[in-house]
Amino acid sequence: MQAPKMPGNPVFASLGTTIFTVMSALAAEHHAVNLGQGFPDEDGPLSVREAAAKALIDGPNQYPPMMGLPVLRQALARHARRHYGLDFDWEREIVVTSGATEALTDCLLALLSPGDEAILIDPAYDSYRPIIEAAGAKAIGVKLDEDGWRLPLDVIAAAVTAKTRLVVINTPHNPSGRVFDRAELEGLAAIVRDNDLLLLCDEVYEHLTFDGLAHVPPITLPGMRERTVRVGSAGKIFSLTGWKIGWIMGPAALMSIIAKAHQFVTFTTAPALQIGVAHGLDHEQDWYLALPRALQARRDSLVKGLGAAGFRTMPCEGTYFVTADFSPLGINEDDVAFARRLTVAQGVTAIPLSVFYGADAPTRFVRFAFCKKQATIDAALARLAAMR
Numbered sequence: 440m441q442a443p444k445m446p447g448n449p450v451f452a453s454l455g456t457t458i459f460t461v462m463s464a465l466a467a468e469h470h471a472v473n474l475g476q477g478f479p480d481e482d483g484p485l486s487v488r489e490a491a492a493k494a495l496i497d498g499p500n501q502y503p504p505m506m507g508l509p510v511l512r513q514a515l516a517r518h519a520r521r522h523y524g525l526d527f528d529w530e531r532e533i534v535v536t537s538g539a540t541e542a543l544t545d546c547l548l549a550l551l552s553p554g555d556e557a558i559l560i561d562p563a564y565d566s567y568r569p570i571i572e573a574a575g576a577k578a579i580g581v582k583l584d585e586d587g588w589r590l591p592l593d594v595i596a597a598a599v600t601a602k603t604r605l606v607v608i609n610t611p612h613n614p615s616g617r618v619f620d621r622a623e624l625e626g627l628a629a630i631v632r633d634n635d636l637l638l639l640c641d642e643v644y645e646h647l648t649f650d651g652l653a654h655v656p657p658i659t660l661p662g663m664r665e666r667t668v669r670v671g672s673a674g675k676i677f678s679l680t681g682w683k684i685g686w687i688m689g690p691a692a693l694m695s696i697i698a699k700a701h702q703f704v705t706f707t708t709a710p711a712l713q714i715g716v717a718h719g720l721d722h723e724q725d726w727y728l729a730l731p732r733a734l735q736a737r738r739d740s741l742v743k744g745l746g747a748a749g750f751r752t753m754p755c756e757g758t759y760f761v762t763a764d765f766s767p768l769g770i771n772e773d774d775v776a777f778a779r780r781l782t783v784a785q786g787v788t789a790i791p792l793s794v795f796y797g798a799d800a801p802t803r804f805v806r807f808a809f810c811k812k813q814a815t816i817d818a819a820l821a822r823l824a825a826m827r
Contacts, residue, residue: 450573457565458794462778466788472819474741475778475788477613477759479810483677484723491682491715503710505702507535507686514717515671515686521724522645523656531691534698535713537705538683539643539672544570546639546668546687549700551576555604558595562614562795564641567607576604580797587754588615588762592626599630605637606630611644611654611757614795614806618652618756628660637693638663643672643685646727648757649735658689665690668697673716676727678810682712734759737809737816744820745807759810762792766803768826773802781805785826787819 446452459476466473482488506512512529519525527533536542543566551557553575559567561580571578581594595606608627610619619627631638638657645654658667668689674680687697719727741761742752750763765777772780774791782788789807793800809816 448573450569454569458790462782462788462790465779465782469783469786471782471786471788472815472822473788474807474809474811474816474819475790477808477810478680479678479759480812480815481678483679484719484726487677487679487715487719487723490718491711494711494714499710501710503707503713505707506530506698507533507708508710508713508717511535511686511713511717511720514720515688518720519688523659525656525659525688527688528691532688532694534687534694534701535708536685536687536701537708538674539641539670539685540566541683541701541705542670542685542687543567543639543641545697545700545704546670547571547576548574548704549697550637550639550668550693551604554602556600556602557604558598558606559797560590560595560608560612561797561800562792563607563797564609564613565795568797577602578797579603582796582799583612583615583617585801588612588617590619590623590627592623592630595627596630599634599636603634603636605639607639607641608657609641610657611642611648613644613758614760614790614792615753615762616755616758616760618648618654620652621655624655624657625660628657628663631666632662636666638667640667640669642669643675644758645671646676647731647734647759649731649738650756652756654757665692668693673719677716677719677723678730682709682716684708684712684716734810737811737813740813741807741809741816741820744816744823748820748823748826753804759808761807761809762804763789763807764803765805774805775802778805786822 462475512533515533516527516529547570551574555576557571558579561582568578579598640657671686673684745752745763749768751767753762755761774793778789778791789805792804
């Protein structure tokens with residue numbers, strides 16, 4: 440009897456379990472300190488949670504508007520104006536989503552057609568590539584410079600073809616930790632404008648920059664307002680990653696199409712959580728602006744400890760993550776094997792960086808998360824110190 444053909448979309452049918460699930464399960468099995476998956480181990484502002492809890496009891500608890508509650512879209516417009524001088528029409532240019540991953544999915548489904556090409560900056564967040572491919576488009580990976588994670592503008596320009604529709608940029612950048620500077624982003628913007636492309640900006644770590652560096656939203660650059668959409672995340676701003684509240688901002692002509700994709704992905708998002716996030720954006724600015732100072736201290740502690748253990752750490756200017764080169768340790772294995780052995784033998788879990796690449800990935804880097812309590816970081820470093 441002939442076996443049935445593989446059911447389902449081949450893009451998803453061919454995927455394995457995510458590395459985050461695999462490594463977290465391995466960490467639990469071996470009682471390792473888990474610095475792999477990037478979520479804080481402390482919840483965000485109490486007032487934000489109280490506002491959401493009150494709304495859950497008092498209501499509304501029925502379907503909110505598909506684009507998002509007005510109270511949140513208005514708060515998002517004020518946030519963009521306050522921090523970046525951007526003016527968005529809250530009714531036509533802002534959509535609330537069930538997390539930033541949904542927001543990215545909506546944008547890619549709406550803006551790409553079968554046969555199009557989309558340029559990604561590798562290493563890239565792991566949802567970009569399969570969604571692009573499931574939409575029938577092709578993902579073209581361009582690698583960051585591995586010495587300092589700088590944008591290779593000449594390589595990006597050379598990757599543009601007649602089929603290129605958009606470029607996806609993530610800044611501050613996960614997993615590398617780079618905050619791309621104005622000159623890099625202006626160079627990228629010139630490529631986008633000169634080739635009449637669109638730019639999709641994943642800016643979920645917009646308020647997590649260190650050492651006095653400023654986040655530059657590419658939509659603020661000359662000529663980019665009408666060809667750029669930006670994605671944000673309340674989970675990252677308020678350390679409430681389980682809430683899965685995200686948003687998309689952009690020109691009305693693009694947002695009208697993106698909203699139509701959103702209506703058939705989740706349609707809408709929990710109203711009580713939207714109300715909580717709106718309260719936070721308007722009333723907890725001091726909290727989210729203070730968070731980078733606390734995380735910077737933990738970054739510094741982790742970098743110092745990794746250096747003492749023999750790793751070469753890479754620039755970390757933002758996000759939750761430090762990438763580290765383990766080749767100075769003289770270990771002759773790839774990053775996946777090393778990450779597994781680090782979990783089993785040393786009791787510390789990291790994420791191999793090669794999983795964030797489409798092809799030709801370096802195999803000497805692992806990513807450590809420092810959005811954890813200092814005691815958790817100290818425990819990990821104590822175990823790593825035994826490697827020397």
